[in-house]
Amino acid sequence: MNRPLAEAPWPSTSGTRITAVRTFLTAPQGSPYLIVRVETDQPGLYGLGCASDPQRTLAVRSVVDDYLGPMLLGRDPADIEDIHRLLLNSGYWRGGSISGNALAGVDVALWDIKAKSAGLPLYSLLGGRVRDGVRAYTHVDGSSVASVVEGVEAAAAKGFGHVRVQVAVPGTDTYGAHGADAELVRSRNGRWDSAAYVAQVPAVLREVRSKVPRSIELLHDSHERLTAAQARQFLRALDGVELFFLEDVLAPEDADYFPQLRASTSIPLAMGELFHDVSQFLPLLRSRSIDFARIRIPTLGGLTPVRKLVAACELFGVRIAPHGPGDVSPLGHAANLAVDVSSLAFGIQEAATLRDATLEVFPGTPVPVSGSLHPSPAPGLGVDFDESAARRFPPPEPGDHDRWALLRSTDATPHRP
Numbered sequence: 001m002n003r004p005l006a007e008a009p010w011p012s013t014s015g016t017r018i019t020a021v022r023t024f025l026t027a028p029q030g031s032p033y034l035i036v037r038v039e040t041d042q043p044g045l046y047g048l049g050c051a052s053d054p055q056r057t058l059a060v061r062s063v064v065d066d067y068l069g070p071m072l073l074g075r076d077p078a079d080i081e082d083i084h085r086l087l088l089n090s091g092y093w094r095g096g097s098i099s100g101n102a103l104a105g106v107d108v109a110l111w112d113i114k115a116k117s118a119g120l121p122l123y124s125l126l127g128g129r130v131r132d133g134v135r136a137y138t139h140v141d142g143s144s145v146a147s148v149v150e151g152v153e154a155a156a157a158k159g160f161g162h163v164r165v166q167v168a169v170p171g172t173d174t175y176g177a178h179g180a181d182a183e184l185v186r187s188r189n190g191r192w193d194s195a196a197y198v199a200q201v202p203a204v205l206r207e208v209r210s211k212v213p214r215s216i217e218l219l220h221d222s223h224e225r226l227t228a229a230q231a232r233q234f235l236r237a238l239d240g241v242e243l244f245f246l247e248d249v250l251a252p253e254d255a256d257y258f259p260q261l262r263a264s265t266s267i268p269l270a271m272g273e274l275f276h277d278v279s280q281f282l283p284l285l286r287s288r289s290i291d292f293a294r295i296r297i298p299t300l301g302g303l304t305p306v307r308k309l310v311a312a313c314e315l316f317g318v319r320i321a322p323h324g325p326g327d328v329s330p331l332g333h334a335a336n337l338a339v340d341v342s343s344l345a346f347g348i349q350e351a352a353t354l355r356d357a358t359l360e361v362f363p364g365t366p367v368p369v370s371g372s373l374h375p376s377p378a379p380g381l382g383v384d385f386d387e388s389a390a391r392r393f394p395p396p397e398p399g400d401h402d403r404w405a406l407l408r409s410t411d412a413t414p415h416r417p
């Protein structure tokens with residue numbers, strides 16, 4: 001058992017103490033959510049945070065349960081910056097998505113407590129609102145131009161002005177969209193053909209663009225599947241398609257190529273979903289080689305580091321586009337919204353289509369209205385967690401959720417997912 005963190009070298013100003021740190025696993029959305037609850041000695045005062053790394057859920061849970069949680073007992077939850085740094089340093093080898101998600105679950109819960117103690121919504125603690133709601137983009141995936149255009153029109157009818165489109169091409173599929181025969185191809189040998197993607201998807205996106213009103217912005221995600229040479233070809237072939245942004249055209253390992261890409265294209269570039277340390281963004285900000293920072297608050301360690309990153313984005317003229325698919329829990333979405341409404345660097349927010357079960361487990365979850373999201377005005381994150389409802393949705397077995405990422409290229413080489 002770890003011993004509690006040393007007492008802070010100053011007297012507590014809040015008079016509040018952490019009495020327990022608990023974790024919960026639930027999967028009302030299908031993907032495993034790891035929820036952290038930090039309890040205090042004040043009646044009814046607790047904080048909630050999202051620590052959801054769907055691929056390594058149990059390892060993250062162990063970091064919270066076995067290492068971070070015991071160290072927090074007895075500490076004043078108001079000392080967030082101090083606690084965050086001590087917990088980060090306690091691992092010695094800092095960084096990585098497992099440590100980041102564990103730290104984020106605790107960190108966001110402490111921010112939730114601080115805002116609840118003040119009786120204020122979380123965005124108020126981040127400087128207050130500069131907008132009342134945030135524009136959001138939804139996902140449309142399809143196996144044909146017609147089905148994608150139909151999906152975009154349906155999204156537009158709901159009020160969305162921004163839509164991420166993933167279009168399959170004959171003989172293969174793209175991330176998020178299965179081709180007519182792609183299920184068969186995948187189940188047989190799981191082959192992915194980057195050359196076919198580069199050769200065919202630009203024309204398909206161009207056709208979708210031509211059939212959708214210009215008032216609807218289109219986004220696309222290459223999901224880090226291209227080499228630097230393929231990324232250059234892909235961007236050149238997309239010339240004139242007028243995307244709102246192209247996401248993850250390169251993998252994090254190839255991020256040094258971004259300045260070259262920036263010099264070769266006017267298509268806005270989004271990057272960062274897979275980054276697990278805010279410092280990974282810095283070369284891209286300094287070189288002004290991306291337009292949107294894809295920020296995943298859980299993986300990056302929580303609001304404490306992310307609010308510094310967001311300030312840097314503002315200073316470098318890069319807009320933020322926080323990661324918000326269904327594998328981020330509603331507590332993570334609420335943290336995104338607090339950042340979004342309080343930052344001048346806000347660009348666009350990814351919105352998940354959440355199931356009724358998810359909304360039941362997380363009372364107060366904001367849902368898009370006319371393509372925009374509005375944070376709850378309630379104190380803290382404004383989203384609660386119903387433990388008894390959560391128990392009805394057990395998580396998948398470890399490993400079951402990960403199988404989507406087992407991709408091979410046409411020559412059978414394992415490929416980035």
Ligand code: MG
Nearest residue numbers: 221247248273
């Ligand atoms: Mg993505």
